[in-house]
Amino acid sequence: MKLKRDHFCGNLNKKNEGETIILAGWVKKRRDHGGLIFIDLGDKSGVVQVVFNPKVDEESHLQARSLREGWVIAVGGKVRIRPIESVNLELETGEIEVIVENLEILNISESLPFPIQDEIEASEETRLKYRYLDLRRSVMQRNLRLRYEVTKQVRSFLDKKGFMEIETPFLTRSTPEGARDYLVPSRVNPGEFYALPQSPQLFKQLLMVAGFDRYFQIVRCFRDEDLRADRQPEHTQIDIEASFIEENDIYNLVEPMLVHVFKKTLEISLKTPFPRLGYEEAMDRFGIDKPDTRFGLELKNISSLASQSKFHVFHRCLAQGGEVKGLRLPGGSHLSRKELEDLSQRIEPYGAKGLSWILLTPEKIKSPLSKFFPKAILLRIIEHMDGEKGDALFFVADRKEVVATSLAQLRLDLGKRFNLIPKDVYQLVWIVDFPLFEQDKEGRLAARHHPFTSPKEEDLPLLEIDPEKVRARSYDIVLNGEEIGGGSIRIHRRKIQERILEILGIDSLQARERFGFLLEALSFGAPPHGGIALGLDRLVMILARAESIREVIPFPKTQKAVSLMTQAPSPADDEQLKELHIKLREESFPPQ
């Protein structure tokens, strides 16, 4: 490298006029006029036009004829103001250009599999295969820069609040958080395995017992579950825990922290306090525990009115303990039969057997329900739903959970389809008063959050009578319908912890084996404590206005949990397996 860079491309402007400078970067674009050659030279800061003129330097002009997109070069030359007629206002540096006096070709490049530009044309598959090229695009550079800014601001905020970042092990043992573990075989201990942490949950509680009082960590967490647009097998949490606190202390920490992050990264001012919504109310109004509160279309219960119909579907549903709920789409009365059919199909995957509707067209009331309902009742339903001329009303009758999820889905669908969701609005809401337990598919009680969540003091008596009624001291934080965090006040007394584990069907022998160390720790003067974990990927995704967390993760995996770039995972050779004391099952042999 003969030419040593002393300026960045994107930072040059009229003030640099006359300076002799050296730039280094990639050839973004080449415009060869035979005589003059123009190159758009780019680095992480931006792009500037450099000009090769044989009258200025014959040798570099000659060399420049071979330059191609993606080549790496260094140029030395003079900054000058462009002639007025060739100023490019589209370009940040469009008022100036660099007249090249020296050219050094640092590396050549194969022709690129896709152009390095923001308006990407390549499929995600191609992008992931050549992720290092995809990451050269300025959108991706911005996304990762934003991610860095968020973590930086979180660190400085928490630091000022007296929190200390402490690392916890990755090679640990399985913790009961419900997800499948990634296992790591132990060479030194034949037949035994470490588990990668699904979260540092137990360690951070132990750090509270240790008296650190305020801990945080920006930490990778591992879960071997199927992937989604908002889920990767490894994701990053902003993990927080503090002692001698209660729910309000968490709200009063996280709210200003997010205010700080939004201010510093997007220059957006959030209003505090964030609204708090009870779980029951959220389910009732939105059918989901992570409601997108940026728009209306709330759910309303019409069960008692529905019971006055002759519609046997409604009757049977109500008789079986189900309910009938609906939502109102303002201005939806023009929907066609086909569109209605379409919407109906959209909710089928959630178990709903059908979608009933009432169209309040300007002329009349159109509904398949008309023949089952006395006119007066139909009008009362419309009144109850606040229906006005021009609206469409939708109803689902089913089991409570089915009504909730299908209408919640329908609500989101309609919101998107009819552009009811305002852009550039950030609605944060706490969801509180969750039930402590829920039934798993075998009908057993399972922890809704995790087994270390404290029940509400006043609900403790219910623990023995009606455990499903017990509310948890847990909280979720939801941003624009995306769950970006959750946590709880933990159990800090051994007796209660043991009782909860018992209720969950984990007997004391099992409990001692799996987390005896925690129970023991609780018996040595554990302080009251609690915390929260925020999903960094999801938060940054929303801040970046991206549709998937893969857009804010440098090297993500595909839906099959594969890296298209490294081709991980890959088969291990016999020697390695032998050392790890592992023998593959025949049916699990990798392909060829």
Next chain:
RNA sequence: GGGGCCGUAGUUCAGUUGGUUAGAAUGCCUGACUGUCGAUCAGGAGGUCGCGAGUUCGAGUCUCGUCGGCCCCGCCA
């Protein structure tokens, strides 16, 4: 485990009712060109139609299977 969409040139896509030699744009290569910035102009190369089987005189197109990508259900703080 299941549902939906997709797979054709380096890339993004088109390809009719199953019919002859599979197209476009862009990129790439060669040449021309001193003010371009989506440079322009002239010429050229480039295809395992994801893979396999089947139906057929004939398959990019139809059927079945399979592999891969995305979205979703299940699963998952």
